[in-house]
Amino acid sequence: xxxxxxxxxxxxxxxxxxxxxxxxxxxxxxxxxxxxxxxxxxxxxxxxxxxxxxxxxxxxxxxxxxxxxxxxxxxxxxxxxxxxxxxxxxxxxxxxxxxxxxxxxxxxxxxxxxxxxxxxxxx
Amino acid sequence: xxxxxxxxxxxxxxxxxxxxxxxxxxxxxxxxxxxxxxxxxxxxxxxxxxxxxxxxxxxxxxxxxxxxxxxxxxxxxxxxxxxxxxxxxxxxxxxxxxxxxxxxxxx
Numbered sequence: 001x002x003x004x005x006x007x008x009x010x011x012x013x014x015x016x017x018x019x020x021x022x023x024x025x026x027x028x029x030x031x032x033x034x035x036x037x038x039x040x041x042x043x044x045x046x047x048x049x050x051x052x053x054x055x056x057x058x059x060x061x062x063x064x065x066x067x068x069x070x071x072x073x074x075x076x077x078x079x080x081x082x083x084x085x086x087x088x089x090x091x092x093x094x095x096x097x098x099x100x101x102x103x104x105x106x107x108x109x110x111x112x113x114x115x116x117x118x119x120x121x122x123x
Numbered sequence: 124x125x126x127x128x129x130x131x132x133x134x135x136x137x138x139x140x141x142x143x144x145x146x147x148x149x150x151x152x153x154x155x156x157x158x159x160x161x162x163x164x165x166x167x168x169x170x171x172x173x174x175x176x177x178x179x180x181x182x183x184x185x186x187x188x189x190x191x192x193x194x195x196x197x198x199x200x201x202x203x204x205x206x207x208x209x210x211x212x213x214x215x216x217x218x219x220x221x222x223x224x225x226x227x228x229x230x
Contacts, residue, residue: 035219045159045167045210045221059217062124095166107155107214111178113166 002026002112004096009117012086020117022079022096030054030074033099033108036081038092039116048094049081052105064090083119091121125149125213129222135230140201144225146211148192155214158187158196161224162207170209171196198227 008020022034035050049060049070058070069082079096093116100111126149136142146156154174159167169178171187174194184199198205206229211222 044224045161045212047212047219047221050217050219061218100169100172108219109155109157109169109172109214110159110167110212111169113168115166 002098004098004112004114006094006096006114006117009094009119011120011122013123014086014088014121016086017082017084018086018119020081020083020094020096020119022114024077024079024096024098027098027112028102029077031102033057033105034072034079035097035099035108035110036070036079037095037097037110037113038090038119039095040089040092043092046092050099050105050108051079053103057105086119086121088121091119093118124218125152125216125220127211127213127220127222129209129211129225131225132223133226133228135228136201137230138201138203141197141199142201142227143198144196144209144211144227146189146194146196146222148194148213151191152213152215154190154194156187156189156194157212157214158185159210159212159221160205160207161210167210172214201227203229 003025036048067085095116096114097110098112100109156174158171161167208226
């Protein structure tokens, strides 16, 4: 069974940093691109960042470019999101999401989602 | 960036009804358009990919079609478990944007 379990969320002040993690199981982790998608309370879905199976391709939404860094450790079957210079508008539930297609990155379909980790940004 | 606009933003329907949700893109792209269902307090679920391909295990009352800039999700014979929010998402180019969502409520 595919499982994606996020952790690392919490309450943080504006301008501070937070590191999210996602532990994967139930599939060959190093064959799939993985993404972060967020959802502010009561709002819609926003794609944040994605990384290909071999870390060769990394993309960011303009809203987080230069502040967030995505990375993965295939040996540990884990995905990370380093979030620096956090803003009020970064507050959201952050989902770790798996691409459906093996060794494919340019047109992701998100077939498995974690339950999310909540990031609250407040003074 | 490709902007995705869904309509309506919400709708009310009864069990057994057929409902159609529209997703319009700000520019023409190939049919790599996906549909997701999200229930309150739950993570989204992929229903349809590449505009019309039903994910394994998704009931056949869900169908998708479209090309160019206009896409639709149709739910035939609405069931109680279908009341949820639906999102389209383009996979043509990064950033891989979502529509704002359509909430399907019980009339």
